[in-house]
Amino acid sequence: MGMTITEKILAKHAGRDQVKAGENVWVNVDVLMTHDVCGPPTIAIFKKQFGKDAKVWDKEKLVIIPDHYIFTKDFHANRNVDLLREFAAEQKLPHFYDVGTSRYKGVCHVALPEEGWTRPGEVLFGTDSHTCTAGAFGQFATGIGNTDAAFILGTGELWVKVPETMRFVIDGKIPSCVMAKDIILNIIGDIGVDGASYRTMEFAGTAVEAMTMEDRMTLCNMVIEAGGKNGVIAADATTEAYVRQRTDKPYTIYHNDPDATFHSEYHYKAEELHPMIARPQSPDNKSRITEVLDVPLDRAYIGSCTGGKFSDFWAAAQLFKDHPVGVDTFVVPATTEIARQLDEVKMEGRTLVEIFKDAGVQIGDASCAACLGGPADTFGRLNADEVCISTTNRNFPGRMGSKESRVYLASPYTVAASAITGKITDPREYLD
Amino acid sequence: MEKIIKGKVFVLGDDIDTDQIIPAQYLVYSLEDPVERKKYGELALSGVPAEESGLPQGHIPLVEEGQQESQYAIVLGGKNFGCGSSREHAPAAMEIAGVKAVIAPSYARIFYRNAVDGGFLVPVESFDRLVESFTTGEEIELNLEEGFVRKLATGEQFPVRDLGEVGAIVEAGGIFAYARKVGKIGEAANA
Numbered sequence: 001m002g003m004t005i006t007e008k009i010l011a012k013h014a015g016r017d018q019v020k021a022g023e024n025v026w027v028n029v030d031v032l033m034t035h036d037v038c039g040p041p042t043i044a045i046f047k048k049q050f051g052k053d054a055k056v057w058d059k060e061k062l063v064i065i066p067d068h069y070i071f072t073k074d075f076h077a078n079r080n081v082d083l084l085r086e087f088a089a090e091q092k093l094p095h096f097y098d099v100g101t102s103r104y105k106g107v108c109h110v111a112l113p114e115e116g117w118t119r120p121g122e123v124l125f126g127t128d129s130h131t132c133t134a135g136a137f138g139q140f141a142t143g144i145g146n147t148d149a150a151f152i153l154g155t156g157e158l159w160v161k162v163p164e165t166m167r168f169v170i171d172g173k174i175p176s177c178v179m180a181k182d183i184i185l186n187i188i189g190d191i192g193v194d195g196a197s198y199r200t201m202e203f204a205g206t207a208v209e210a211m212t213m214e215d216r217m218t219l220c221n222m223v224i225e226a227g228g229k230n231g232v233i234a235a236d237a238t239t240e241a242y243v244r245q246r247t248d249k250p251y252t253i254y255h256n257d258p259d260a261t262f263h264s265e266y267h268y269k270a271e272e273l274h275p276m277i278a279r280p281q282s283p284d285n286k287s288r289i290t291e292v293l294d295v296p297l298d299r300a301y302i303g304s305c306t307g308g309k310f311s312d313f314w315a316a317a318q319l320f321k322d323h324p325v326g327v328d329t330f331v332v333p334a335t336t337e338i339a340r341q342l343d344e345v346k347m348e349g350r351t352l353v354e355i356f357k358d359a360g361v362q363i364g365d366a367s368c369a370a371c372l373g374g375p376a377d378t379f380g381r382l383n384a385d386e387v388c389i390s391t392t393n394r395n396f397p398g399r400m401g402s403k404e405s406r407v408y409l410a411s412p413y414t415v416a417a418s419a420i421t422g423k424i425t426d427p428r429e430y431l432d
Numbered sequence: 433m434e435k436i437i438k439g440k441v442f443v444l445g446d447d448i449d450t451d452q453i454i455p456a457q458y459l460v461y462s463l464e465d466p467v468e469r470k471k472y473g474e475l476a477l478s479g480v481p482a483e484e485s486g487l488p489q490g491h492i493p494l495v496e497e498g499q500q501e502s503q504y505a506i507v508l509g510g511k512n513f514g515c516g517s518s519r520e521h522a523p524a525a526m527e528i529a530g531v532k533a534v535i536a537p538s539y540a541r542i543f544y545r546n547a548v549d550g551g552f553l554v555p556v557e558s559f560d561r562l563v564e565s566f567t568t569g570e571e572i573e574l575n576l577e578e579g580f581v582r583k584l585a586t587g588e589q590f591p592v593r594d595l596g597e598v599g600a601i602v603e604a605g606g607i608f609a610y611a612r613k614v615g616k617i618g619e620a621a622n623a
Contacts, residue, residue, distance in 0.1 A: 024597060026616075037459050038519065044464045049608050069460060076460035076468075129518040129542060145520035145546035151607055155617060159607075193447055194512035198541050227515060227540055282447060372456040372517070396449040396516060398479045401457075 002257030004165040005232050006200045009140040009254055013123045021164040021261070029061065030122035032152045035108050036066040038127035038145075040083040045150035056091055057156035063117055064088060064096045065108040070367045074375035106335035106366030109133040109221065109305035113213070114337050116247030120235035121254055125152060129224045130305050130393065136216035137243065138235030138253060143224065163229045164263035165256075166196055169205040172270035177428045179315065179411035180211065180218035181307060181391065183268075185276040188226045189286025190266070197227035199263055202256075207270040208233060213242045214311045221306050222393055225283040275427055278409035281397050289414060289426045297408075298386040300325070300419035301400070303332030303364070304371035307391020307412055310338050310345075316416040317352045319430045320359035326422035330380035331356055332364040339366050361419075373401040382407070389418045433554065433603050437532050437574040438584070439505025442494055443487040443566050444480065446510030450543065452479035453514065453522040463524055472521060473500045473528035477507075486568040495529050502529040506574055508581075509536040510563045513555075514543020523552035533574050535581055535592060537561045548598050551606025556581075557593040565590065 003011065003018065011019040013027040034042055047054065056062050064084055069077035081099050088096035097105045097115075105111035109130050112118050120138035124131065127149045134141035144158070152158050168187055188195070201223040208216065216238075220231030233239075235253040243251065277292050279285040302308065302316050313331065333339040342352040342363075356363055362380075370380035371392040382388055382405035390400065395407035410418070413427035420430070458475050461468040477485065477494040486492025495502045507526065513536035514522060523546050526534070533554040534547070547555045556574065558581070566572070571584040574592070582589035595602055604610035611617045 037456075041463050041520065044462075074460055076462075080460060127518060129516065131518075143518035143542055145518055145542065145550060147520060147546065147550040147607055151549075151611070193515055194538060194540070197512070197538065227512065229541060372451070375457055375460065394449070394451070394516060396447075396451050397481050398455055399449075399451050403479060403481060 002259035002261065004200070004256050004260045004262065005138065005202065005234060005254045006140055006165055006230060007162060009121055009123060010160065010162050012121070019162050021162050023162045024159055025162060026157050026159050027123055029125055029152050029156050029158060031061055031063060031117055031124045032149060033063045033065060033108055033112060033124065033126035033131065034149055035064070035068055035128060036080045036084060037068045038149065039064060040080045042127055042146040042149040042153065043083065043087050045146055046153040049150060050154040054154060056153050059091065059093055062093060062095060062153070063112065064093065065105055065111050066097065066099050067107050068368045068372070069374050070099055071365045071379060072375040072377050074377070077375055104336055106333070107305045107308065107368055110309055110334035110338070113137065113217070113242070114246065114335060116243070119243055119247065119249060119251040120239060121252030125149065125158060130221055132223050132228065132231050133217050133221040133305055135220040135223070135231035136213060136233050137239055138233060140230055142230045161198070163198055163200045165200040165202050166263050167202045167204060167265040168268070169265060170203065170207040170268045170270055171205040172207055174207050174270040174273060177275055177413060177431050178273045179413055180215035181411035182276045183273060184219050184222045185278050185283070185286055185409060186273060188222060188284050189276070189278070191226055193225060193282055193284045194227040196223060198229055201226065201228040201231045203231065203233050209236065212311065213238060214309045217309070218306060222283070225393060275411060275414050277414065277424065278395060280395050280406040280408065283394060283409060292424050293426060295408070295424040296387065297327050297389050297418055297422055297424065299328040299330065299388045300415050301330045301370060301380055301388055301390040301392065302412055302415055303330070303334065303369055304392040305334060306393040308332055308334035308338070310341050312391060312412040313342055313352055315412040317347050317355045319413070319416040319420060319427070320361060321347055321350070321355045323420045323430065324359045325361055325419040327419060329361045329419040330364060330370065331361050332369040332380065333366045336366045370400050372399060389415050389424060391415050433605065434532065435575070435577045437505060439571070440503055441566050441568065441570050441572045442502070442504035442507045443563060443568045444507065444509040445484050445487060445563060447512045447515055448480065448509050449516035450514060450519050450522040451516055453477055454519065454525040455479040459519060459521050463521065469528060470500050472525040473530070476502070476525040476529035487563060488567060492568055502531060505530065505532050506572060507531050507534045508562055508566050509534060510561055511536065511538045513539050515540035518542045520546045520550055523547040523550060527552040535562065535574065548601050549607035551609065554602055559591050559593065562590055
């Protein structure tokens with residue numbers, strides 16, 4: 001019987017010829033990633049269960065990327081980074097991207113691909129729900145809790161239920177005003193915040209094949225907002241070109257068998273897609289931009305694993321290069337590598353940093369920052385009843401800080417256009 | 433695992449996400465340190481908007497101000513309970529507050545898995561959405577042997593689903609205890 005990409009990856013890692021959706025299997029883990037919020041409690045469970053002198057199962061497969069609460073004076077947050085540092089020293093871990101060093105990266109889901117940790121056909125677990133981002137590279141990647149991560153730390157294995165696959169086929173040419181963020185907000189709105197619970201969301205079609213890796217990452221990043229276990233896109237020449245620039249490790253490309261069984265299949269015509277908004281307080285509260293025009297805003301935010309990649313800032317700069325912002329606008333590059341690019345890459349003679357500064361935008365340090373609120377002194381955090389438009393991934397009550405705040409999710413184009421006018425604005429007013 | 437859990441029920445709506453269960457700013461506290469650990473109990477479900485906390489009347493906190501433990505043993509929610517982040521602090525905070533079980537028609541998978549593998553509380557699936565059938569503060573019995581939840585005052589009862597294949601992990605008390613029981617891993621080195 002035919003298998004899906006996800007079934008093939010899990011079968012291979014379970015040492016089996018065949019697995020079927022619904023089965024529970026133990027799989028071998030290629031990479032485990034953790035960060036400053038969930039790393040310390042994971043380490044505590046690991047020591048409690050395997051002994052205080054226990055060694056991690058494979059130092060080469062453990063990646064620790066502090067990224068959540070970094071640029072804060074919060075005592076407890078800083079202590080958590082210290083705990084990671086102690087553990088990395090004690091275990092002599094080679095892949096710890098420590099704060100305050102030249103190795104510091106920023107947001108783990110963007111740093112993992114940059115550093116060559118995302119490879120087709122592999123199994124990646126991370127103690128963060130947006131670990132699903134890496135499915136863009138044709139691998140199985142999903143978020144887990146501390147206990148499961150501690151189990152992997154000691155054994156290199158974890159049990160998983162093999163998920164059914166929902167296919168989302170997007171064919172045609174995407175209009176220039178529509179970004180990957182608009183496409184995934186549209187899909188989440190169609191199926192709901194639990195529309196893909198326990199399942200794989202696979203993205204395919206000519207529009208997806210034409211996408212850059214960054215855009216594919218945006219699609220897979222938000223499958224968790226539909227309840228999905230993992231997102232996946234079959235690896236192709238675009239994937240290989242990206243991965244080969246960053247790692248020499250071998251990888252395996254899997255495709256669906258012609259007779260693979262799917263839970264369901266959805267078809268979209270790229271030409272019919274529009275800029276979308278997710279209204280407060282749920283990522284599936286979708287509207288076309290034209291249905292929510294002129295909602296007054298207090299601030300705009302561009303950042304996170306979802307909307308803080310280089311291409312997201314390039315998109316925003318296309319609007320900011322000619323127009324100053326009308327409300328407080330915060331830009332947070334996901335990683336230090338992206339921050340470097342913002343400082344070097346020029347658009348019409350100015351670097352992106354210069355364009356942002358000239359437009360009156362505030363630029364923060366690479367980290368998760370206000371996407372998930374964080375400590376009170378977090379850059380860009382919503383500390384009161386502010387209304388914000390953001391390129392991030394969630395707008396549940398209190399997600400970006402205060403319970404009284406309201407968050408609209410949108411693409412970098414839409415956030416930039418709205419930052420300029422101070423109200424929700426159709427980016428087509430500023431784009432050709 | 434207790435097969436029969438009796439106590440007061442705390443009622444919530446749909447899509448209760450992990451930021452409502454334990455707001456992200458508090459994740460800095462240690463789950464190991466005995467003093468800091470208690471904060472998770474105090475703060476469990478503190479991110480739920482006041483009008484949606486303790487349905488149907490609302491404006492009821494899970495844990496009274498100044499208290500560290502909840503008077504509610506069972507939380508009953510709507511669909512997609514625990515959606516959002518992978519933070520295991522969410523089921524842990526509820527357990528520290530004194531919650532022993534959640535009843536909901538469906539769960540977000542990472543919350544469900546964390547609750548089971550960490551052995552924090554029992555996530556029970558109801559056949560129907562029961563939010564409108566219960567009032568916060570009612571005394572109820574959750575009977576996992578016979579598969580029902582019952583109002584003690586009236587005897588009215590509603591079926592809940594069997595835990596199925598994760599039942600063995602829940603019964604063992606979590607993934608580590610289960611893995612030791614089935615011989616997957618050895619005894620704890622310093623247990």
